[in-house]
Amino acid sequence: MSRTSGDCDNRTGGPKRQLPVTEDELERALRQTLAGRVATSRPLAADPAGAALRRARRTARRRTLTGLALAGVATVLVTTGMAQLGGPSGHGGTPTVVLGDPDGFSPSPLPTTASPVPGPGPVRAELDLIVGSWLDTSGGERRELTGVSGVERAQRVPDYGGWLVTSAATAAGRTLWWVPPNGSDPQVLLAGADAVVVSTDGRQVAWRDGGYLAAAGVVGGQLVASTRTTAPAGATPVGFAGDAVLIRQPDHGGVGVWRRSAGGTPGGANRDVLTVYGTLPDGRVVGLVSAGTPRRPCVALLDPTRDLAPLRTGCGPAVATDGLGGVSADGRWLLLNARTSALLVDLAGLGAGATSHPAGPAVAGAVAWTRSGAALHVDATGGLVRVRPDRVLAGEPPTTSALDGVGPDERLVVVADTRS
Structure with a gap:
């Protein structure tokens, strides 16, 4: 039913409409208003994104607290000595x-690339070096070893x-x-x-x-x-031959083999073996044995499968038995100490012939070989010595190099590269 403009709107006696509005038009306007409200998204009572962020923050806090707790346990174990084997x-x-x-x-x-650190620049060499409490890599990075x-x-x-x-x-x-x-x-x-x-x-x-x-x-x-x-009394590990451990037994004399994969205790020591320097790629052990008449230290290739029985022996100039020295990665050379200097031994020609050559200052620490075939070691003065076999054979004795950035009270250690 429609109304005329003369009727009062909603029967309130208030002001009259300027334009006539029918019930159909009013109903249509109401429907449009309700439809608009439904189409408009209302704010959610909960915030899913905020809730997810809060859960992530709580998880991160729990992990941080767990890490701190584990670090505290490790510190207690180191301090009290409770984490024994x-x-x-x-x-x-x-x-x-x-x-x-x-x-x-x-x-x-x-x-990752090490962050720049204050102090002098890294000490460069063919191999990584440790100078005091700093690690200087051959790539030019420097790290403090806290x-x-x-x-x-x-x-x-x-x-x-x-x-x-x-x-x-x-x-x-x-x-x-x-x-x-x-x-x-x-x-x-x-x-x-x-x-x-x-x-x-x-x-x-x-x-x-x-x-x-x-x-x-x-x-x-x-x-x-x-x-x-x-x-055994006084026994100490001195090297590896594959998975077997080489054990020096000073109280009994000699060096033995502990085949740990087979269980049990170290085998009997070969009393003729004085010290070992490393292994060849084929598994043979390079060491010193007491041999000759009169008996003296001689370089030998030893068989680890037969209690370090000598396979080949070469007796030349008098050598030291301090155990300082190392075998090249290709198994060709052994650098060790004579009485007052270093000696380079050609293992390929080990036997009755002359196979040793003077090789500069005596070794005072670990010997490390580069993959290019040069040996690096530190002498008694704390300087770095590079031994290149080709130059030694040409009659050029190695000399000590003083490295910039190494203080007088800082110990220099050459880092051995990996050998596969």
Whole structure:
């Protein structure tokens, strides 16, 4: 029903409409108003995005607190010596502490460029160097090794997996650190060990803990598949021959082989073996034996499968038995000490012929060979010596090089490269 303009609107007696509006038009306007309200999105009572962000922040806080708690537990273990490799240490001194969770490790990220640090620029050489508490890589990067001191030896880990760094002997024993490749601070793998030796490929480590010998693989900065056995009196690990550990037994004399994969204790020592320097690519061990008439130290190739029985022996100039020296990656050369200087021995011609050559200043620390066939070591003055076999054969004796950026009180250590 329609109304005329003369009727009052809604029967209120108020002002009258200027234009006539029918019921149909009013109903249509109401429907349009309601439809518009439905089409317009109303604010939600809850904020899903905000809730998700709040949940993420709470998760991150929980993970941070968990990490801090784990770090605190690790600190307590190192301080109190409670994280032992099972059983008593066998001696009254500080027990060996073994850190790491083999079941829960995650591989470290690939190396990243080290951040610039204050101080002098890196010390450059063909191999990585450790100068005091700083790591200077051959690529020109410099990193401070926080918490690391008194370094004696260092070994690269394969596949850019960082570095294994061993301290010199102290009253508290030796420490083994793993330096991650991603710039993080070094992590302690062993603390308080009587002796530590790392394989030349950086994949294994052996140590003595009181009355026990132990060995383990190294994966992602963790010690895995560890084994241990009772140690003979005075026995210490001095090297590897494959998976077997070479054990010096000074109280009994000689060097023996511990085939840890087969279990049991180290085999009987070969008393003629005085020291070992490394292995050839085919697995033979290079060392010194007591031979000749009168008996004297001679370089020999030893068979690790037959209790280090000599396979070939060469007796030349008098050599030192201090154990300082190293075998080239290709197995051709041995650098070791004579009485007052270094000596380069051609292992390919080992036998009755003259196979040794004077090689400059005596070795005072670890010997590391580059993949190009040069040996680097530190002499008694703390300088770096480069031994290039081709130049030695040409009659050019190596000399010591003083490196810029190395202080008089800073110890220089050459980092061994990996050998596969």
